[in-house]
Structure formats: structure tokens, C-alpha cells
Amino acid sequence: MNQFLLxxxxxxxxxxxxxxxxxxxxxxxxxxTFGFLYLSDLLLEEAEYILNQLIERTGLTHWVGSSGMGLxxxxxxxxxxxxxxxxxxxxxESDFHILxxxxxxxxxxxxxxxxxxxxxxxxxxxxxxxxxNPGVQPLIHQLGQDIPGAFxxxxxxxxxxxxxxxxxxxxxxxxxxxxxxxxIPVLSNxxxxxxxxxxxxxxxxxxxxxxxMLDNKPALEILTNDTGEVxxxxxxxxxxxxxxxxxxxxxxxxxxxxxxxxxxxxxNKIIAxxxxxxxxxxxxxxxxxxxxAHEDMQRMLLQLKSRLNTPxxxxxxxxxxxxxxxxxxxxxxxxxxxxxxxxxxxxxxxxANGEIHKNLLYGFTGVLTLFI
Numbered sequence: 001m002n003q004f005l006l007x008x009x010x011x012x013x014x015x016x017x018x019x020x021x022x023x024x025x026x027x028x029x030x031x032x033t034f035g036f037l038y039l040s041d042l043l044l045e046e047a048e049y050i051l052n053q054l055i056e057r058t059g060l061t062h063w064v065g066s067s068g069m070g071l072x073x074x075x076x077x078x079x080x081x082x083x084x085x086x087x088x089x090x091x092x093e094s095d096f097h098i099l100x101x102x103x104x105x106x107x108x109x110x111x112x113x114x115x116x117x118x119x120x121x122x123x124x125x126x127x128x129x130x131x132x133n134p135g136v137q138p139l140i141h142q143l144g145q146d147i148p149g150a151f152x153x154x155x156x157x158x159x160x161x162x163x164x165x166x167x168x169x170x171x172x173x174x175x176x177x178x179x180x181x182x183x184i185p186v187l188s189n190x191x192x193x194x195x196x197x198x199x200x201x202x203x204x205x206x207x208x209x210x211x212x213m214l215d216n217k218p219a220l221e222i223l224t225n226d227t228g229e230v231x232x233x234x235x236x237x238x239x240x241x242x243x244x245x246x247x248x249x250x251x252x253x254x255x256x257x258x259x260x261x262x263x264x265x266x267x268n269k270i271i272a273x274x275x276x277x278x279x280x281x282x283x284x285x286x287x288x289x290x291x292x293a294h295e296d297m298q299r300m301l302l303q304l305k306s307r308l309n310t311p312x313x314x315x316x317x318x319x320x321x322x323x324x325x326x327x328x329x330x331x332x333x334x335x336x337x338x339x340x341x342x343x344x345x346x347x348x349x350x351x352a353n354g355e356i357h358k359n360l361l362y363g364f365t366g367v368l369t370l371f372i
Contacts, residue, residue, distance in 0.1 A: 004314030006346035008073035010083035037065035041159035068350030103174035127177030144359025155352030198226030218269035
């Protein structure tokens with residue numbers, strides 16, 4: 001297969017969605033082994049039925065994916081409608097391994113799975129998580145530590161109610177997915193969608209998610225210096241576009257996880273952030289708006305383009321629910337930008353409750369993974 005097979009359909013009864021996808025796929029080549037599946041959250045009640053139908057119609061037993069409040073299919077973004085998006089690949093079966101559903105710890109990383117991991121020097125994992133599991137973030141971190149040479153990408157499922165993840169069957173409650181060996185060439189990068197508005201600052205006094213002091217000065221004083229007095233006049237409004245970037249250790253300022261400012265106390269000059277903070281942790285304040293998102297997306301795509309030396313066979317793009325139509329526009333502009341820079345290729349994905357890249361859980365980001 002020079003390129004993976006792509007199929008997608010929306011706004012029809014479930015049987016018609018399946019028929020349309022089956023028709024688009026055509027004859028499944030014998031070398032096809034693996035399917036990516038993303039499903040509208042409006043189809044959750046039929047998730048298991050849809051998966052079983054795809055197994056029966058394609059003959060493929062290996063499927064990985066997630067539910068989403070919004071789906072991505074090449075240059076199309078689907079919102080607020082029943083939709084199915086799928087992509088079929090021709091990986092050698094020895095070069096991938098399905099991950100089980102980890103709900104409390106990664107103790108299931110034993111036996112055949114552990115042997116497979118140890119036989120590969122580098123493992124890229126595509127994983128999806130259930131947002132109702134409060135331990136999903138430490139689970140991702142633990143899995144990244146336990147798998148030799150792990151590079152985990154993916155996202156947290158999104159839905160108006162419960163969610164579903166796919167890893168050869170419909171799952172709930174944990175993280176699951178697939179590992180790819182180094183024999184499957186992959187390129188991946190992320191777009192933060194934010195622009196730093198000041199230097200790094202070191203947390204010098206904090207408790208849980210409250211920051212008292214930055215650089216041994218009142219936290220709000222530092223934030224005001226970075227943003228300017230005009231923005232500081234209305235912190236409630238500023239919370240829509242001023243964020244805290246928690247700088248990831250041993251990285252430059254391009255690598256930070258965005259967290260919302262959820263409280264400002266002008267009298268005591270303290271701030272509250274939507275994550276636990278530790279002393280000596282570094283923070284960089286950022287601006288988030290449509291222009292910043294577009295510029296950073298362009299940067300990310302050009303970086304990937306500079307690393308490409310073979311055609312793209314297929315790709316998975318997982319973006320934040322706060323991006324897409326919220327930041328780029330209602331005419332699928334975010335995913336259209338991908339193809340305007342990198343050309344035409346099959347692309348699937350969804351809009352997530354959190355995005356995973358390099359074993360870390362991000363927010364307000366887009367993670368693009370290319371199979372080449």
C-alpha cells in the first residue's frame with residue numbers, strides 16, 4: 001500500500017454510515033492488518049456493534065481509536081453529528097502490539113507484551129484515555145517509564161457523557177492503544193497554540209495549586225509585569241487568553257504544558273493554576289489567541305516538512321476541543337492548514353480532552369503523527 005485506506009461518513013443512520021465507509025474502502029488488500037477508528041460520541045450506544053461490523057466487513061481484527069465530540073477526516077472536521085472515521089494500514093503484524101486497558105497501574109505490562117517491548121529498542125505508542133479515570137495522567141507517565149524507549153502520543157477521549165476507547169474491543173475506564181516498533185517509521189510533533197509573553201519564572205513559594213511567590217516576588221506582581229497593566233485591570237476577562245505554561249524539565253521554552261489561570265487574589269498578590277505546582281518548578285506565562293495558534297501550527301508543520309524525505313502514507317491528528325472551530329474557524333481550517341503545508345494524504349483523528357506527546361499530557365495543543 002503506497003497510502004493507507006481512508007473512509008468516513010456522517011449525518012446518516014448507522015447502517016448507512018457503515019455501508020458508505022465499506023464502499024469507500026473498496027476491496028481490502030491482503031496486506032492490510034490494522035485499523036484506526038474514531039467515532040462520534042453520538043454513536044456511543046452502538047460503538048461495540050460498529051466495531052464488530054467493521055471486523056466482519058474488513059476481516060481485520062486489530063483496531064485502535066476513540067470516541068470524540070469532534071472528528072477529523074483528511075480536510076474535514078465533523079461536529080455535532082453522527083460520524084465514523086477510519087483508516088486501514090498494512091503494518092507487519094510483528095511490528096505492532098495492542099496494549100490492554102490499564103485502569104489502576106501498568107502491572108499488565110508482563111508476559112508476551114513485556115517480551116515484545118524488550119525486543120524493540122524504540123516503541124512509539126498511540127494511546128487513548130478515559131477522562132473519568134482521575135489517575136489517567138500518572139498512568140500515562142508510568143506507562144512511558146515502563147516501556148523501553150517509549151514515545152507515547154494520543155489523546156483523552158471526549159464526549160457529552162461517557163466515552164469509549166478501542167483496542168481490539170470497546171473499552172472504558174483506563175488507557176489503552178497500540179505500540180509500534182522501530183520498523184514502522186514515524187514522525188511526530190505538537191503545536192502549542194500559545195506564545196510566551198515573558199521569561200521563565202521559578203516558583204519559590206507554593207501550596208498545591210496556589211502560587212505565592214515567583215522569583216522570590218509576589219506571584220501576581222510577576223504576572224502583571226509580563227502581561228502589562230491594561231490586561232491586569234480585568235483578570236476575569238484575561239483568563240480566556242492568558243495561561244500558565246508549566247515548563248517541562250530539561251527542555252527549552254517550546255516545551256511546556258498549558259494550564260488555565262483559575263484564580264487571582266489582588267489583595268494578597270497570589271494566583272491559582274489548574275494543576276498542582278511544586279517549588280522550584282518553572283512557569284512561563286503565555287498568550288493564547290487565533291493568531292498565536294495559526295503561527296505555531298505553521299511552525300510545527302514546517303518543522304515536520306523539513307524532516308520528511310519520503311511520502312506520507314497516513315497520519316493521525318489529535319487536537320484540543322478548544323482548538324478547531326473555536327480558534328481556527330468553522331470551515332475545517334485547522335486540518336486544511338495541515339494539507340496546505342504537507343500535501344494530500346489520509347488523515348484521521350479527533351478533538352480531545354487532553355493531548356499526549358512524548359509521554360506527557362498537554363492541553364490546548366495539536367499532536368500530529370505521520371506514518372512514512
